[in-house]
Amino acid sequence: MLVEILRQVYRPSRRSLFAACAITICLPFEATFAQDNASKEESIFLDDIPVILSASRLSQPINEAPVAVTIIDRQMIKDSGAWDLSEVFRLVPGMYVAYHADPYFSADSTVAYHGMVTTTTSDRMQVLIDGRSVYSSLFGGVNWSDLPIVLDDIERIEVIRGPDSASYGANSYSGVINIITRHPAESQGASVSLSEGPGRSEGVFRYAGKEGALSYRLSASARHDKGEADLVERPTSLFKFWTLNKYDNKTIQNFTLRTDYQVNADDTLEFQFGYNGGPRQVGEYGNVSAVRRQAENHFEMLHWRRVLDNGGELSVQAFHTVERVSATLQDSDGYSNGDATLRRFDLEVQHTFSPFKNTRLVWGGSVRYDQTTAPYYLGVGDNQYLFGDFPYHLRRAFANAEWRATPDLVLNIGGMAENNTYTGTDITPRIAANWHFQPGHTLRLSHSRATRSPSAYEKVYEGYWRGADFYPDLPILRPERVRSTEIGYMGKIGKIDVDMRLFNDDYSDLIDVRNQLSPASGNLNAGSAMMRGYEMQIKTPIGDNTRVIYGLSGGRVNSNNVNGVIYSDSLPQYSHSLMISHDFNARLRGSVVAYQVARTKFNATDYNPSQNRYYFIDANKRIDARLGYQFNLGNTRAELALIVQNLANAHYFEYRHDNELPGRLARLNLKLDF
Numbered sequence: 198m199l200v201e202i203l204r205q206v207y208r209p210s211r212r213s214l215f216a217a218c219a220i221t222i223c224l225p226f227e228a229t230f231a232q233d234n235a236s237k238e239e240s241i242f243l244d245d246i247p248v249i250l251s252a253s254r255l256s257q258p259i260n261e262a263p264v265a266v267t268i269i270d271r272q273m274i275k276d277s278g279a280w281d282l283s284e285v286f287r288l289v290p291g292m293y294v295a296y297h298a299d300p301y302f303s304a305d306s307t308v309a310y311h312g313m314v315t316t317t318t319s320d321r322m323q324v325l326i327d328g329r330s331v332y333s334s335l336f337g338g339v340n341w342s343d344l345p346i347v348l349d350d351i352e353r354i355e356v357i358r359g360p361d362s363a364s365y366g367a368n369s370y371s372g373v374i375n376i377i378t379r380h381p382a383e384s385q386g387a388s389v390s391l392s393e394g395p396g397r398s399e400g401v402f403r404y405a406g407k408e409g410a411l412s413y414r415l416s417a418s419a420r421h422d423k424g425e426a427d428l429v430e431r432p433t434s435l436f437k438f439w440t441l442n443k444y445d446n447k448t449i450q451n452f453t454l455r456t457d458y459q460v461n462a463d464d465t466l467e468f469q470f471g472y473n474g475g476p477r478q479v480g481e482y483g484n485v486s487a488v489r490r491q492a493e494n495h496f497e498m499l500h501w502r503r504v505l506d507n508g509g510e511l512s513v514q515a516f517h518t519v520e521r522v523s524a525t526l527q528d529s530d531g532y533s534n535g536d537a538t539l540r541r542f543d544l545e546v547q548h549t550f551s552p553f554k555n556t557r558l559v560w561g562g563s564v565r566y567d568q569t570t571a572p573y574y575l576g577v578g579d580n581q582y583l584f585g586d587f588p589y590h591l592r593r594a595f596a597n598a599e600w601r602a603t604p605d606l607v608l609n610i611g612g613m614a615e616n617n618t619y620t621g622t623d624i625t626p627r628i629a630a631n632w633h634f635q636p637g638h639t640l641r642l643s644h645s646r647a648t649r650s651p652s653a654y655e656k657v658y659e660g661y662w663r664g665a666d667f668y669p670d671l672p673i674l675r676p677e678r679v680r681s682t683e684i685g686y687m688g689k690i691g692k693i694d695v696d697m698r699l700f701n702d703d704y705s706d707l708i709d710v711r712n713q714l715s716p717a718s719g720n721l722n723a724g725s726a727m728m729r730g731y732e733m734q735i736k737t738p739i740g741d742n743t744r745v746i747y748g749l750s751g752g753r754v755n756s757n758n759v760n761g762v763i764y765s766d767s768l769p770q771y772s773h774s775l776m777i778s779h780d781f782n783a784r785l786r787g788s789v790v791a792y793q794v795a796r797t798k799f800n801a802t803d804y805n806p807s808q809n810r811y812y813f814i815d816a817n818k819r820i821d822a823r824l825g826y827q828f829n830l831g832n833t834r835a836e837l838a839l840i841v842q843n844l845a846n847a848h849y850f851e852y853r854h855d856n857e858l859p860g861r862l863a864r865l866n867l868k869l870d871f
Contacts, residue, residue, distance in 0.1 A: 245694070246258045246260060249262055250377070251325075251355040251357060251364075251375040252264050252266055252355075252364070253364055253559070253597040253599065253611060254364050254547065254595075254597055255549065255557055255599055257599070260631065260641075260687045261607045261631050261639075262609075262631075262641075263609035263611075263627060263629030263641075263643050264357055264358070264360075264361060264627075264645070264683075265357070265358040265359055265641075265683070265696065265698045266355055266356065266358065267289045267290065267358060267734060268353055268355055268356075269285055269286075269289070269353060269354040269356065270353045271353060272778075273285075273288065273746070274348055274354075275823075275825075276776060276778045276786075276790070276823060277776065277788075277790055278788070278790065278822065278823040278840040278842060280397065280840075280842065280862075280864075281306060281341060281342070282341055282376075283305075283308050284306070285348075285354065286308050286356070288748065288774050288790075289310075289356050289358070289748070290358070290732040290733060290734050290749060290772075291310055291358055291730070291732045291750040291772075292308065292310055293307070293309045293310075293311070293312035293769065294306060294307065294308050294309075295307040295852035296851050296856065296858050297443060297856065298851065298852040298853070298856055299479075300443045300479075300480060300481045301480065301484075301485055302335070302336060302537075303340045303342065303477065303479055303492075303522075304342070304424060304443060304444065304445030304446075304447060304477060304478055304479050305340050305341050305342050305343075306341055307319050307852060308339070308341065308374075309321070309322065310358065310372040311371055311372075311728060311730070311752075311768055312767050312768045312769055312797065319337075319338040319339065320336065320337025320338040320368070320649070320652060321337075321368075321371045321649055321677075322368075322369075322370065322373065322374065323361070323365050323366075323368045323369040323372075323373045324339045324374045324376070325365070325373065325374065325375045325376065326344065326346060326375075326376045326378070327376070327498070328375070328500075328514060328545075329496065329516050329518075330365075330541075330543070331344060331518075333520065333539060334539050334541065334569045334589060334653050335537060335574060335652060335653050335654055336652050336653075337368065337649075337652040337654075340520070342447060342449060342477070343473050343520060344473060344494075345451055345452070345453055345472055345473040345494060345495065346376065346378070346451065346471065347416055347418045347451055349388075349390060349401060349403065350379055350384075350414070350416055350453065351377070351378055351379070352377050352378060352379040352380070352383070353377050354374060354375070354376050354377065355374075356372065356373070356374050356375075357369075357372050357374075357375070358372055358732065359371075359372060359645070359681055359698075359700065360372070360646070360647030360679055360681045360702075361373045361627075362613055362646070362647035362648055363595070363597065363611045363612050363626060363627035363647075364595065364597060364613070366593050366595070366613050367615060367617070367676060368649050368650060370647050370649035370677060371679070371702075378455065379414070381405045381406075381413050381414035381455055381456070381457055382405075382407065382412045384414060385405050385406065386405065386406075386871055387402075387403065387404045387405075387870075388401075388868065388869060388870045389401070389402055389403075389868070389869045389871075390866065390867070390868040390869075391866070391868075392864050392866045392867075393864060393865055394863055394864025394865065395862065395863070396422070396423035396424075396859075397420075397421070397422055397423070397862070397864055398420070399418060399419065399420040399421070400418065400419050401417070401418040402416070402417050403416045403417075410459040410460070411456060411457070411459075412458075413455065413456040413457075414453075414454070414455050414456075415452075415453075415454055416452070416454075417452045417453075418449075418450070418451045418452075419448070419449070419450050419451075420450075420451075421447075421448050422446070422447050422448075422449070423446050424443075424445030424446055424447065424478075424859075425442040425443065425856075425857065425858075425859055426442060426857075426859060426860075427441065427442060428440060428442070429857045430848045431857070433850075434854075437482065437483070438481075438855070439855050441481070441482040442855065442856070443479075443481045443856070444479060444480050444486055445479070446477075446478045447475065447478065448475040448476050448477070449475050450472075450473070450474050450475045451472065451473050452471070452472045453470065453471040453472070454468075454470045454471075455467070455468070455469045462504075463503050464501065464502070464503050464504075465501070465503075466499070466500075466501050467498075467499070467501075468498070468499055468500075469496070469497070469498040469500075470495070470496070470497050471496050472493075472494070473492065473493075473494045474491070474493040475491070475492060476489060476492075477490045477491070477492050477522075478490060480526070480527075481855065483529075484528065485527070485528045486526070486528070487525060487526050487527070488527075489524070489525070490522060490523070490524035490535070491522065491524070492520075492522050493519075493521045493522075494519065494521065495519055496517065496518040496519070497516065498514065498516035498517075499514070499515050499516070500515075501513045501514075505549075507550070507551050508549075508551065508557075509548070509549050510547075511546075511547075511548050511549075512546070512547045513544075513545070513547075514543075514544075515543065515544045515545075516541075516542075517541065517542050517543075518539075518540070519538065519540050520538070520539040521536075521537070521538045522535070522537050522538075523535075524536065526573060533573045534573055536571070536572065536573075537569075537570065537573075537574060538568075538569075538571070539567070539568075539569050539570075539571075540568045541565065541566070541567050542565065542566045543564070544563060544565075545561065545562070545563035546561045546563070547560075547561035548560055548561055555600060555601040555602075556598060556600045556601075557598070557599045558596065558598045558599075559596070560594075560595065560596035561594075561595060561596075562592070562594040562595065563591075563592075563593045564590075564591065564592050565589075565590070565591040565592075565593075566590055566591075567588070568588050569587045569588075569653040571587075571653075574654060575587055575654065575657045587653045587656070587657065588618065589617065589618050589619065589653065590617065591615060591617045591618075592617075593613060593615040593616075594613070594614050594615075595611070595612070595613040595614075596611055596612065597610070597611030597612075598610050605633040605634070606630065606631070606632050607630070608628070608629070608630050609627070609628070609629040609643075610627070610629075611626070611627050612624060612626035612627060613625045617650055619651050619676075620650055620651065620675055620676045623648050623676060625648055626645070626646060627643065627644070627645035627646070628643065628645075629641060629642065629645075630643070637688055637689045638686070638687075638688040638689075639686070640684070641683070641684070641685035641686070641687070642683075642684055642685075643681075643682070643685075644680070644682045645681050646678065646679065647678070647679050647681065648677060648678055648679075649676055649708075651674050651676070651708060655674065655708055658710035659671070659673075659710070661710075662710070662714060662721065667714070670719075671719065671721065672720055672721075672722070675706050675722045677704070677706050677707050677708055678704070678705050678706050679703065681701070681702045683698055683699065683700040683701070684698070684699045685697065686698075692737055693735060693736070693737040694736040694737065695733070695734075695735055696733065696734045697731070697732065697733045697734075698733075699731050700730055700731075700752075701729050702727070702729075704726040704727070704764075706724070707722065707725060707762070708721055708722055709721065709723075709724055709760050709762045714760055723759040723760060724756070724758075724759055724760070724764065725757055726754050726755065726764040726767075727755045728752060728753070728754045728768060729752055729753060730750065730752020730753065730768065731749075731750065731751060731752060732749070733748065733750070734747070734748045734749075742779055742780040742781075743778070743779045743780075745776070745777050746775070746776040747774070747775050747776075748772075748773065748775075749772070749773055750772050751768075751769065751770050751771035752768050753768065754766070754767055754768045763798060766797075766812075767797075767798065769795040769796070769797050770795045770796075771793075772792075772793065772794045773791070773792065773793040774790070774791070774792050775792075776788060776789075776790045777790075783827075784827045785824070785825070785827075786824075786825050787822070787825070788822065788823045789820065789821070790820070790821045790822070791818070791820045791821075792818060792819050792820075793816070793817070793818040794816060795816050796813040796814060796816045797813065797814050797852075798813050798814065814850050814851070814852070814853075815849065815850070817847065817849035817850075817851070817858075818847065819843050819845070819847055820843070820844040820845055821840070821841065821842045821843065821844060822841050822844050823838060823840045824838065824839050825838035825839075826838070830869070833869050833870065833871055834869070835868065835869050835870070836866075836867070836868045837866070838865070838866045838867075839863065839864075839865055839866075840864050840866060841861065841862070841863045842863075843858065843860060843861050845861075846860045847860075848860055
């Protein structure tokens with residue numbers, strides 16, 4: 198069965214892909230009318246519906262959320278065999294992940310929903326950890342290796358597949374990732390995890406305990422990663438630049454502390470602290486590079502919650518983060534100061550209550566202050582930011598209401614009003630209707646608007662392009678905008694959970710500062726694009742011991758492609774992911790994960806047929822596997838696991854023609870729970 202499923206997934210026929218979509222659309226209707234006992238089906242379905250926390254800031258069954266959501270639970274993370282956190286998102290329909298794609302600021306991965314990316318920073322998606330934004334102020338996006346978190350502390354990840362500025366404001370432009378860590382009470386005791394493989398090693402220690410009303414968890418880890426091979430195995434050109442991979446060796450040291458104190462029956466106080474540091478390489482041969490680069494990042498967060506009558510809640514969250522790198526950069530002109538410091542202060546108040554029967558409302562507001570200091574990256578042109586010290590103020594007010602108009606019809610209405618230093622005031626609304634048209638089957642129709650604010654780097658370059666030698670009358674930089682409409686279906690057909698989505702996203706005012714402006718546009722917000730596509734995810738057990746999760750996505754982008762920015766081909770025509778996990782017995786569990794992505798084109802500067810670097814990067818596929826055996830060592834629970842990534846030893850490129858995925862990588866992991 199496993200071989201047959203893999204064979205079907207890896208047929209790159211467009212006919213078979215759209216046939217799979219058509220079959221999935223038709224199945225629920227055929228199954229619904231074939232059921233003789235609908236009430237029994239509804240009972241089974243309702244028992245299995247997961248509750249999500251992130252889509253509208255209200256706790257909701259996933260089939261009543263106003264936007265599509267993928268849940269990645271602890272078991273999925275474990276079965277995936279992922280080494281980096283960023284790799285987990287290959288399991289999300291519509292997500293594009295490229296290994297170590299950033300050659301300049303950090304040796305890190307690209308994670309981009311819908312592949313709508315022209316830079317390596319993936320700056321069109323918001324990322325939260327326990328509600329705390331880790332979206333970077335300098336370039337936007339996330340430096341995944343710099344996050345103070347280890348995989349085993351994650352309880353689950355909720356990925357909002359679609360714009361959600363109504364809930365989380367600007368930069369929740371194409372989607373939101375909310376990483377939710379485990380409560381200390383769920384992981385009592387001590388554990389040690391050791392991993393070893395060619396070019397990779399890691400040790401993780403965790404201890405969680407409880408003293409009266411106080412629960413706490415300490416986690417510490419050290420990781421060494423040599424990254425890509427120094428030489429490209431199958432270069433597209435013999436020109437030396439294209440035969441060498443990027444500098445991406447790194448050492449990551451993490452320490453995190455979380456405490457939860459039950460003050461009384463109604464009040465809870467949570468405190469978190471995290472640190473991430475260590476040497477990191479960055480850059481590439483013949484370009485900007487820092488063979489030695491030191492990262493030191495930390496955060497502190499305090500979160501107070503009070504339970505109110507009738508299921509309401511009042512919460513106040515405050516956090517402070519510092520991202521700091523120290524580096525000496527080298528290029529053809531000599532040496533430069535590559536130091537950068539990013540500071541953030543954030544305070545948010547949120548109130549949830551039920552104002553009327555069948556209605557719930559969450560509303561609140563927040564203020565934020567960012568300060569970005571980066572002499573090399575922001576010290577451009579003759580402007581006030583020559584020394585790279587750049588402030589940013591943000592004020593927000595939000596509200597989301599859920600109204601159960603009838604037992605089968607749920608309406609979600611919400612929006613965000615925000616004002617920031619760079620672009621002024623914006624309002625981003627959303628309206629959605631979820632109709633349970635048959636027991637166990639739901640249709641969702643939604644429309645939303647979202648924005649992305651310029652990064653500090655983009656705002657500085659606005660002043661550069663407005664200089665006397667370029668475009669003194671350049672229009673003021675505006676936020677990027679998107680209008681998104683989707684039709685979604687969620688249902689249970691027998692034991693099969695189906696989640697499908699058709700979407701239409703209209704992008705406007707797209708920002709580009711890295712390419713030469715054309716006299717015709719003379720506008721940093723000249724870009725526009727129309728994206729239409731589909732997504733599907735299926736989860737089903739096969740027997741009592743096997744679990745299958747399959748994802749499919751695809752679509753097309755039409756764009757004016759101004760200023761040399763290519764959006765038209767930025768969405769792969771299809772991508773697959775397939776996870777099959779199986780319990781052989783109570784002690785032995787195995788999993789196989791397969792990925793396939795159609796040919797892609799994200800970087801216009803790659804195009805050079807004379808050096809065998811063509812407009813498209815070839816399609817690729819990869820298979821990972823994990824086999825874990827649990828046993829006891831006295832009173833200690835233990836697991837020994839073999840993880841192999843890129844099982845077939847495929848050598849292919851992601852994102853650029855000098856970004857070759859490492860060949861087969863195997864490692865052993867031993868975990869002990871005391």
